Amino acid sequence: MDLVIKNGVIITAEETYKADIGVKNGKIIEIADRIEDHGAEVVNAEGKYVLPGAIDAHTHLQMPFGGTVSADSYEAGTRAAACGGTTTVFDFALQQKGHGIIQTAKERDKLCAPQACVDYAFHVVISDLRPEILDEVESAVDYGIPSFKVYMVYKKEGLMADDGVLCQLLQKSKETGALISVHAENPDLIDLRTETYLKEGKTSAWYHYMSRPEFVEAEADKRAIHWAKSLNTPIYIVHLANKEGVEEVKRARDMGFEIYAETCPQYLHFTNEVYKREDGRNFVCSPPMKGEESQEALWMGIKTGDISTIATDHCPFQTSEKDWGKDDFTKIPNGCMGIENMYPYMLSEANKGRISFNKVVEVCSLNPAKIFGCDELKGSIVVGKDADIVIYDPEKNFTISKNNMHSDVDYTIWEGVKLKGYPIMTFSRGKLVFEDGEFLGQPGWGKFIKRKRKKLL
The missing domain is CATH 2.30.40.10 (Urease, subunit C, domain 1)
Structure with a gap:
């Protein structure tokens, strides 16, 4: 002993x-x-x-994005995780054009392994789906990476997967036991609304929220769930932030479909009112924080079990980088911090009587381990x-x-x-x-x- x-x-x-x-x-x-x-x-x-230590199944450490790199290295991010009671971190490895899935994961592991202060795993973001990549999914599952992500947004940045790509991956996941997660927002509506606000000179952080409000996220949630139901495959909705999305998840789960939803502490504590603050740009993330009605629906979804996990989408940028967008919300790097705050915040809410401590352990530790296939250890x-x-x-x-x-x-x-x-x-x-x-x-x-x-x- x-x-x-x-x-x-x-x-x-x-x-x-x-x-x-x-x-x-x-x-x-x-x-x-x-x-x-x-x-x-x-x-x-x-x-x-x-x-049990928490599992943060959604982080972006040392991630190139928006002309810079997220502020926390693998060392800093996993150090902060440990200090907040999180003992396993799942980070996203972003596929580059022409690269394979396992190659992508190994390249990130070279960065992560010497720095990681707690245990870690990777989801691979598929941004360049070719026949050989589709064929590699099964090998990646056997290698120990059975989870993949697609973006339904970021079309201009070259990251977006269209519905055809999403459905191909969903079908392959059914054959291999993989799990596909999606960032669900409608890119065309975002681009259209953004262009309109810029033309009108509406450039403050509030218009980040207005460019992608509740219904813009909800439509994509419904579309992703529709494809998963049609193909009878599991799907995982990352950082769910809106009431309609919660309702759609509940309907699908009540019908017996394997639909998982994740939300984040920032959506549970803050509302879109933060974008009216002088420092509103610091809260810019995608999807943005929504109104009180959505926030209440998220808490109810946790209580009913329709929201399966809490994760952070930890992707912070320094103040000087957030300041790039002080006069133009489209120039604000998207992302907030939370890796050290998730477990303490959720446990505090339990301590205040909002939910049970058992429920916090369920959504912050047990469910991520079960859903993502590490419950033999974690x-x-x-x-x-x-x-x-x-x-x-x-x-x-x-x-x-x-x-x-x-x-x-x-x-x-x-x-x-x-x-x-x-x-x-x-x-x-x-x-x-x-x-x-x-x-x-x-x-x-x-x-x-x-x-x-x-x-x-």
Whole structure:
């Protein structure tokens, strides 16, 4: 036994109970009412909650975009993740023209592996679908990358997949057990509305929201779900932010289709009113934050289970880069931070009584592990799984500030947000990587996680 966590209240997606946890060689080897330490390191978690580490299944670290690169390197992003109780990060590897799927993942891994402070995996963004790429999907699944993303937007940037590409990939996913995720917005409406606002001299951050309001996202959600239903394939909607989309997901799931939806903390806490603020450009992301009605629908979707996961879409840019668009919203790099804030924010909302702690573990840990095929290792506190464990103090009051975050970004949209309760320790495979505000891990500790998904045929 290397480590014994004693006297804590263990919270999983299904249960809440008091027990000790024994860890050896990075794995949970025993859970019992009382475990003798026999010289192992002992952590007394009396009065604290013991949770599985969160999984952030949607990040963009060190990502080239909009004429720059997202502000957090793999080291900075995974460091911040650890300090917020997230012990596994899924990043997006963007396919370049002419490159293969596994080649794309290996190229990103060369950047990530020496830097990663927690475990990681990749989704590959398909932007150049050729017959040989379609054929490679099965090899990629066997390699341990069974999840892929397509953009239904960013036509001018050359990233968009049309409906034909999407349907080809959905059909291939049915044959191979892969999972296709989509960024769902209507690009033609966005371009049309953007052009109109620019001609009218309406260039503030508010018009980022107005160029892609609720119905622009909802139409694409409905279209993506329509194709998945028609082909009887699973689909995963990333960063869902609107009420109509939630309703469409619910209808499809009620009919028995394998439809998953993810939302993000920024949509649960902020509304489109932030775009009227003087610093509104700092909140620019796509899809943008929506109105209160959509926000309420998202919370209800979490409670009913129609929203399966919470992730961050962490893709921050420095203040100076956001300032490129102070006079023209189209020049603002799209993206917000959240990798260190997701778990603490959701747990705080549970601590305030909005949802249960079990539900937070479900959407932030267990469901991402199950949906993306790493639940043999991650997602819950169970004997045999990795000792990715968070100790949470429900009595600790915490106010988010740039000064107490661990990212490389020079501001945070979460500045001044008050949380009830906060993580005080994070273990990654049994290694203490965060304690009482201090990062204790090291770059290169994180391992690439090979994943498996079931075939539907």
